[in-house]
Amino acid sequence: MNPNPDTSRPDGPRKAKPFFPPGSTGATTMRLRAELQHEEAKLRIFKIFMALLVLCVGAFLVYSVISWRAETGEKAKRLDAAKQTLGKLESGLADASLSPHDRAALLVRIVNARTESVMPLLPRDELKDAEQANRRNEEEIEKLAKVSLPAEPGQPGDDFIVPSAHLDMAGIPAGKFRMGGAMDNEMPVREVTITHPFWIARTEVTNRQIQMLIPGFNSLKWGEFRLNLPSQPAVRVRWDQAVMFCRKLTELERAAGHLPSGYEYRLPTEAEWEYACRAGTSTNYYWGDEFGNEGAKYANGLDYKSAERFQWRLPPVAIAADDDGHRVTSPVGMFAPNAWNLYDMSGNAAEWCYDWYDPKAYSDPKMAGANPVKRDPVSVGFTRYRPFDAGTWTTETACRVIRGGDWGMEPKKLRSAYRFFMPPNESDTAVGFRPVLAREIR
Secondary structure (H helix, E strand, C coil): CCCCHHHHCCCCCCCCCCCCCCCCCHHHHHHHHHHHHHHHHHHHHHHHHHHHHHHHHHHHHHHHHHHHHHHHHHHHHHHHHHHHHHHHHHHHHHCCCCCHHHHHHHHHHHHHHHHHHHHHHCCHHHHHHHHHHHHHHHHHHHHHHHHHCCCCCCCCCCCEECCCCCCEEEEECCEEEEECCCCHHHCCCEEEEECCCEEEECCCCEHHHHHHHCCCCCCCEECCEECCCCCCECCCCCHHHHHHHHHHHHHHHHHCCCCCCCEEEECCCHHHHHHHHHCCCCCCECCECCCCHHHHHCCECCCHHHHHHHCCCCCHHHCCCCCCCCCCCCCCCCCCCCCCCCCCCCECCEEEEEEECCCCHHHCHHHCEECCCCCCCCEEEEEEECHHHCCEEEEEEECEEEECCCCCCCHHHHCCCCEEEECCCCCCCCEECCCEEEECCC
16 A cells, blocks of 8 residues: 555645635735745844844954054054154253253253154053153253343354243344345345344244243144144234234243343344345345255245145246155254254245335335334235135235245245235234344334
8 A cells, every 4th residue: 555645646746735724714824924924034134134234343343453453553653753752852961061052942842842742642641751751841941041041132152042932042143234136025125234133033933832922822724734733833823913922022031130121022024034034145045046956955835745735736936846844834943044043934934024014115215224114004905815715805905024935835935035915913824923032113
């Protein structure tokens, strides 16, 4: 007898009849079965999604760990390099032949290096020691600065550190020079006499120094580029803010008995600024008549690398050099100084002067001879930029003189004679200042 009678039938196996629960209809059962299959499909999709999610999370965690290790390693390398640089600076303090001025100037560089390069990379448990080291250095700077103050107006090399703001002031002798250049507003070239010696800040006022007298001041950023590191020049400074800084400095140093009689801290006159910039030269730049790649040693201007980075399409004659190593402002004192050891007189940050701007000032007989200064405002056309690159518009207003050119300017605007201007109540990402200690202007 065949044990499987259903499969032995001549017409094939018997088809199974669908099972219907008691009291249900076939349509209801089919719907329930479809819903069950749909739920099973959703469950499968959910399991696949969760599996993919776990894989993605796992991959992200692995990537994060690898990135963290790489970043930690890179941070450790940067910290090690910064500590080595700081160590080299600190080793210079062992030189017993350092004058009080030179030791104070070195301590200022040490504080800047520790604040700017080392402390941002330190773990929290080491920050306190670094802050204490800075405080000790700053206390020594103030003591040394008081010792290094000269009693009388100086000669080249008769330098000192200002206790109230840690400015490094360079002595400039009295003398004569040929002031002016080839552009219309620089003519005619004429002989000018500076009748009294004065001092001028060796570098532009830095963010750290301006904050000592104007707390909360911030140069901020330009796009992704920082302008507010402690050793970068303070920019976005209005003329009246620069004047306020000088007045505060005068008040503090006069009260401490540190000022020669009849002298004050103030902005330099145009004549004083160009005299100090030229440092005895009569060439277009204080290193020669041509900018060239040689200029990249002396001035932070618009170079090919910067123009490419900013996507500024300019002819080759409008580019200062191949690469000066900086896209925006550099820390002060990074480039070669002029003959009187003044840094960044060309490029980096442009600098406010005391004078009102007049394009025809050099034709005025009063502006020749001894200690010329433009005291009276003159309305000139000042061009402003509309928002969202919508062109420019020009207004007639009184402006103050700006000298020295900046990090975004072409060679012809970095010459010793180049002069431009801006309203005193406005600021710019490339305009700062350096004060003088000079005769009061009356």
